[in-house]
Amino acid sequence: MRWSKTFIPTLKEVPADAEIPSHKLMLRAGLIRQLMAGAYTYLPLGLRALKKAEAIVREEMDAAGAVEIFMPALTPIELYERTNRLEAFGNVLIKFEVKRGDRRVPMALGPTHEEVVTDLVSRHISSYRQLPLTLYQIQTKFRNEERPRFGVLRTSEFLMKDAYSFSTNLEQLNQAYDAMYKAYCRIFSRCGLEYVPVEAESGPIGGDASHEFMIPAANGEDTILRCESCGYGANVERADTGRKRSSTTTAEADQKPKTELATPNAGSIDAVCKMLKCKPHKMIKTLIFKADGKTVAVLIRGDHEANENKIRRALGATSIELADEATIRAATNAPTGFAGPVGIQCEIIADHDIPLIANAVTGANKADAHFVNVNLGRDYDLAKDESGAWKTFDLRNAAADDPCPKCAGKLGLVHGIEVGHVFKLGTKYTVALDATFLDEKEQRHPIIMGCYGIGVNRIIAGLAETKHDENGMIWPLSVAPYSVILISLNANDAAVTKVADEYYDALQKAGVDVLYDDRDQRPGFKFKDADLIGLPLRVVVGGKGLGEGKVEIKWRTDAEATKVDVTAGVQTTLELLEKRRAEDAAKLP
RNA sequence: CGGGGUGUAGCUCAGCCUGGCUAGAGCGCCAGCUUUGGGAGCUGGAUGUCGCAGGUUCGAAUCCUGUCACCCCGACCA
Known part of the structure; x- marks a missing residue:
């Protein structure tokens, strides 16, 4: 192509609206132009790069045994009602009605296509002999972003490769998942991206049922924890901390007398700290949960964040939620904000860090009052294991400098751009949409699904974000326009x-x-x-x-x-x- | 949706606080001449509903009210 015959509007100056490198560069290099917030036109150079990335994705999907189809962007609302996702998506779903004669047909622009493929499969797959099967498409997705940002990284309309595997059993599911996982590694390598597969929260399925593929980048929206020594990576939700149980408690000689202090209206960690002039890491945060209907007090150090999935797993519960005001009153005789382990009327579980807090500050289970100098063993107890050690658990989000769960290293916080996600879905959609098969013994089962997404635009934006110098972009040969x-x-x-x-x-x-x-x-x-x-x-x-x-x-x-x-x-x-x-x-x- | 910011030429921005003559600069664009190894020089030229609507005023880019758009932080993000 002759430059004089094509359309490459480069910009000497940086457009005022752009903040992060990828956005600035993609505008300056004439790859994209914005139409409105969250919607961009791809100009010739940007389109060529996008098409090359798309071709790589397609080649690797085909090589991994997935079969390409093309589903409509227009989808009937009814499908989302059947899977209860109409509400779950909420405002994210772009909904509208069209007039057809005297009828009004409600539809939505597809934000993803679990419902559509599952509906398709339910109509045409009925025997174990037809499975396993993995279908994929590369298509524009629509999600109403409340706040589009970062140029092309977060838009309301984007190109996505979405694949769905259908299996009769876990072994087949795992094979499909592994095939996709490997294909993703090849795709991102071929595209010249540095990427880190991290364990992601997988909900009730548990296990390593979900991985996100992240591009480490200072402007990434997601936070992941990564061990520099062994490469272990996980998102904040999921990351295990390598902390061990500690039966160390404060020596009796160092235990100061427990005292009750008035803390009127101070029901938050911040407010109590301000009033009592203490630090959050000296506090015990006591969260009251309902775990499968049972009331449980969860003890977390004041400066840490509780992780509901970890708590749920520690309790062996199928669902947990923060307790309501009435439940909290029943357990603590106090309004929300003044709970503590001393004399509480319910089961208690504690994070590993709790026994290590000497002379802690915590709620007094009494309105407008907190205790100072609370110590485990003297003032409250936890369950003990056979050896007589306190039972504690990993109940909080991992933080920088936590020990790695896989080796002797330390975890560090890294920002990342999520460019791909693989997920063992299970039977959520196949049950809801009645996608079943008959096995060899003529037994009917729901098909087991996996879903696998790649943000194609994010491959380009990720390259712009991470592969450039002060003069401009540096394309890898594979994706270069x-x-x-x-x-x-x-x-x-x-x-x-x-x-x-x-x-x-x-x-x-x-x-x-x-x-x-x-x-x-x-x-x-x-x-x-x-x-x-x-x-x-x-x-x-x-x-x-x-x-x-x-x-x-x-x-x-x-x-x-x-x-x-x-x-x-x-x-x-x-x-x-x-x-x-x-x-x-x-x-x- | 909460907080903050910005809308003036194709782009980057000045002017606004403290209202006043024909609304400016650099870059870009057009024409001519010169120039040709890291975003050229000279000369001449074109380009604006000052986001939009209303108000105050003799007079509004400037003050007031409303409204729209965009950006940033937060909430949200299958």
């Missing part, structure tokens, strides 16, 4: 133009996707633009070089160009590209 930028340094110099034109023809004939900057612009201008759009290989034909019979070739990442004989330039370009492709392929998992 064009592999080569060919620059003629003086369009008015007939000799230069002649050679550049010949190169352009030769490279095109050789099947190279080349962008030919044939514009009548000064050299500096063209170099700056070339760096900005960041195509991998730059070939320069200029009067000065031509005088010595040379052209210049340079990778975007090289500091200096290499001079090559005019006669050898095309061949060298082809060889360099071939070599780079082979190197990239060799790195794949």
